[in-house]
Amino acid sequence: xxxxxxxxxxxxxxxxxxxxxxxxxxxxxxxxxxxxxxxxxxxxxxxxxxxxxxxxxxxxxxxxxxxxxxxxxxxxxxxxxxxxxxxxxxxxxxxxxxxxxxxxxxxxxxxxxxxx
Amino acid sequence: xxxxxxxxxxxxxxxxxxxxxxxxxxxxxxxxxxxxxxxxxxxxxxxxxxxxxxxxxxxxxxxxxxxxxxxxxxxxxxxxxxxxxxxxxxxxxxxxxxxxxxxxxxxxxxx
Numbered sequence: 001x002x003x004x005x006x007x008x009x010x011x012x013x014x015x016x017x018x019x020x021x022x023x024x025x026x027x028x029x030x031x032x033x034x035x036x037x038x039x040x041x042x043x044x045x046x047x048x049x050x051x052x053x054x055x056x057x058x059x060x061x062x063x064x065x066x067x068x069x070x071x072x073x074x075x076x077x078x079x080x081x082x083x084x085x086x087x088x089x090x091x092x093x094x095x096x097x098x099x100x101x102x103x104x105x106x107x108x109x110x111x112x113x114x115x116x
Numbered sequence: 117x118x119x120x121x122x123x124x125x126x127x128x129x130x131x132x133x134x135x136x137x138x139x140x141x142x143x144x145x146x147x148x149x150x151x152x153x154x155x156x157x158x159x160x161x162x163x164x165x166x167x168x169x170x171x172x173x174x175x176x177x178x179x180x181x182x183x184x185x186x187x188x189x190x191x192x193x194x195x196x197x198x199x200x201x202x203x204x205x206x207x208x209x210x211x212x213x214x215x216x217x218x219x220x221x222x223x224x225x226x227x
Binding site: 041042044045107 | 149151156157158159160161164204214216217218219220222
């Protein structure tokens with residue numbers, strides 16, 4: 001089946017530092033990748049949609065200068081949380097999809113970010 | 117804002133019993149999907165039902181969709197302790213569009 005990995009699985013950083021999270025599709029080419037954020041005991045909130053080779057589309061209320069997304073290849077997307085603050089602590093999950101008509105998204109295992 | 121609302125928010129049952137979770141949504145959809153999430157983990161896709169389908173089965177799972185009521189239900193039969201997880205519905209307005217997730221139901225199956 002389709003496998004999506006994320007790295008790192010967890011990260012602890014100091015306030016003000018930047019953190020990069022990688023999302024890889026291991027056995028398929030992901031034309032579209034999605035980044036979600038999930039706070040404890042809450043649902044997934046879509047942050048942005050990225051298509052390979054083009055700029056990401058951010059959801060309303062998500063700061064594009066703070067959450068930098070790069071989708072440089074069909075198997076890799078990165079999310080960089082710049083100048084992280086404690087309120088950015090959350091579970092970040094990516095998903096990947098191939099094609100435009102096949103709607104199933106394959107989800108990564110998530111990255112737990114804790115900002116001290 | 118979340119499209120989907122799920123109830124109950126939490127459900128605790130004994131192993132062997134059936135578990136039913138409901139999801140309601142507000143706007144027209146192309147399809148609705150159910151996912152499972154174990155604590156602190158990513159999501160696992162369970163089943164997709166399209167707007168022109170009324171019922172779908174996969175193993176111990178049965179999903180129904182009532183587009184007139186804008187609601188769906190997920191039934192897990194003969195539950196097992198390993199079914200303990202959060203279950204989310206997600207809707208897509210068109211084929212290939214973004215998913216909007218519901219609030220989720222936390223299911224606990226007691227051995």
